[in-house]
Amino acid sequence: MAKLAWRNLTQQPLRFAISAGGVALAVVLILAMSGVFAGSEEHAVLYMRNQPAELWGMQAGVSNLHMSSSILSEETVQQIQQFPGVEQAIGVLYASAGVDVGETEIYSYVIGIDPNAPYGGPWSLVEGNGSPGLNEIAIDRDLAYRYGLTLGDTVSILGYPLTITGLSEGTFGIATNVVFVNKTAMALLMDVSPQSASYVLIEPKTDTNVNSLENALNSTIRDANIMSRANFIGSDQEMIRQMGADILQMMNVIAYIIGLLIIGITVYTATLERAREFGVLKAIGANTRQLVSTVFIQSYLIAGIGFSAGIGLAYLVSILVARLSPEILILIEPRQWLSQLPVLVIVTGVASLLPVQRIRSIDPLIVFKA
């Protein structure tokens, strides 16, 4: 029966290709979308990942970097810096703002850093320096390239002109663009003390237990929330995931409906076309299971081939996109497409129901008609 199913499909190679291609497209859609979100999730936490701070301090009640506003007073920052077990603690200011690059404004996360601080700034610098002075800024290399900017050019934030003195890497994503400015200048703009901070990047002493330090800081300094890097990253990823979840789910549902219709229509047409032959098979003694399995095999052949091609295509798309638009990171991992597999299996089964019903209703007496 498998051979018959295969032949029935390959007798109409164009239709077979179109339907498997349709399924592949739906799979690409799903994987690319979830890949874009996974990529954004990863992009968004690169700053946290690449700083040597194992603990992050922020305003009590705050537990995210993105979409949050946090401010720690000068005293609280000092308290953290002088806390036993803390090697050093670097305060940074953090806010979102549009960076005017000439043609347009790029929504960005602006990080104000102290030029003398050992970390907190760009983790990968391509050109210039990563410690901006008062009227200076470090922006992403790909962003600069996109808008024809280079070292010495000027961009502005809230109307304040800033000279580009550094080009960083890994800081430009569709959901997150990170730029670095001088902390003192940013404090003026935000109307806060230059010694205060939005976040404090804490490096514990080497002989200190990080966990106990986190607990001790949390219980002593009431105004601050101290989180481990892993928790901080997890919390931001969770937030971004939730932001994307609805869109992603909707896209998935749409893609699955497309897949369902494609498989259903193809197999139904293939069944209709061969209604007489299925009647013949019935007449000469095929049982229900054998007839039904022919339909299912056809469906699963289309789905399987389409799915495999779709995965391959999705990887190809992610590579191409990475070449053409580096800010869009499409992250495709086996767990993503593996998790789609059971849904596809169910969708394909559902798509087969109508053709199965059709086959069951074929009258074997058709064999006596000319």
Place this chain on the structure above:
Amino acid sequence: MHTNYSLELIQINKIYGSGATEVRAVDSVDLQVNPGEIVLIMGPSGSGKTTLLSIAGLLLRPTSGTIHVNGISTSILNENELARIRLESIGFVFQAYNLIASLTARENIQLVMNMAGARDHKAQERSQELLALLGLEERANHLPADLSGGQKQRVAIARALANDAQLILADEPTGNLDSKTGYEVMELLCCGLDREKGRSIVIVTHDHRLTDIADRVLWLEDGQLQENAVGMM
């Protein structure tokens, strides 16, 4: 009740429709076919021949009456059980050949063996043997579309014989063939091909030449079967 007949029909009636449009297509038919016997059923168009053959082939339930195939009563069997009997015990030959277009001659023959659960190598052997017996060796890997009518009907015969059915039912098997080819094909089915094993054949036809190869010729008119057809043709 156990019988020794390959096919036994007892008081078969088939009524299509109801009320004013009622058609009594088969009317109180009794028929016994002995092992090895070739029975020809003739009769005018619309006399109920195909209906009777469909009932005998377990493809159509009669309005009333009992059918025994190889001594097995079929009245209480469900669809899948009937399919099993059709697959293993009955071979069908149709006017329209009804081969599977996407399968080669050989694959058409092997398909019914595989459906019956035969292993591939056994099905291959048997199909080879049948193809040789029917003079189709050179056409084994051709699709039905590339075969002549006579060749197609020979493949259909091979398919009907593949599972060693003891009962072959044929509805106008020569209807689409010229008379010479038709006769040759039927002669092959009826006279060669291990018929000494006791295979019975029931043929519904308009083709008078086939009376030569039949053991018994029956006449069906208005759904009623008459044993002695002599003089009615």
